Amino acid sequence: MRYNLHMNTNELILSELARLYPDARPALEYRTPYELLVAVILSAQCTDERVNAVTRELFSEHATPQAMVRLTQEELEGYIYSCGLYHAKAKHILSASRDILEKFGGSVPSTIRELRTLSGVGQKTANVVYSVAFGGDAIAVDTHVFRVSNRLGLASSDTPARTEEDLRSVIPQRDWSKAHHWLIYHGRRVCHAQRPDCAACTLAPLCAFRAAQKE
Ligand code: SF4
Structure with a gap:
């Protein structure tokens, strides 16, 4: 990933997630x-x-x-x-x-x-x-969003409700819905519940979980 010296860690994480998953969208099929x-x-x-x-x-x-x-x-x-x-x-x-x-x-x-x-x-x-x-701004916290956001350090909470609060405070409102899908994609493809593939993860240099493992 490319670093921008003017961005803080959370902004860098969100920027990288956006780069990784530009086409993230719901996997559930629906018409209405x-x-x-x-x-x-x-x-x-x-x-x-x-x-x-x-x-x-x-x-x-x-x-x-x-x-x-x-x-x-x-x-x-x-x-x-x-x-x-x-x-x-x-x-x-x-x-x-x-x-x-x-x-x-x-x-x-x-x-x-x-x-x-x-x-x-x-x-x-x-x-x-x-x-x-309905195109509203919201961050739904499912199991992937909860796990990945707390590992990354975007949130630091032990409940979905508090995780949602944390994410709403660090993610710009215009990105709330997209961030929900980015975190789900990352949870499914890289940051698995049992064995997160940290060696292959481009977010590793920014990740609180990864940093704690190295201490
Ligand atoms: S470095 Fe590991 S724990 Fe952190 S987001 Fe990547 S896969 Fe998940």
Whole structure:
């Protein structure tokens, strides 16, 4: 990477992440905010590839809240079984779909506050839908973002909520959504949970975890 003497460590890290992953984007397939919401609920403790395989079939028949609520809990569980946690996920999807129909006129709400009122929608899911589907500025902290940002030293926190606060304070708002995807890409490709590939990582000279290993 190229160093700019006027940049601090966090700025250098963000600059390098932007250089590494200029085309970073969501791996979940969706055509509407509703499809994205369902896909994100399904993605808890499940790979994006598995979710995409499941939603391709599910959305071919049930791509709207109106169509989804025609399914019984058991019928929906049959579609999403392979995503894991299928009982709770089916319950959340049906309940959120009913809320969207009854409280939001059939459209997924576009604010984080309203998204958080939907069943099964926590801060991470609300942030993803807000930023990806509606173009809002948000940093969703999933397992990769949490791990990589704390290793790098962009955050220094032991909870996703505090990590989000740390990241919002060190990343310019215009980059919040992009940084979410940069950190996910880096977590998947280099900074693995079990064996981070520090020897191949161009961020190693800037990384707090790497520096601590050498002490
Ligand atoms: S140097 Fe190692 S721990 Fe730090 S970001 Fe790179 S892979 Fe992760």
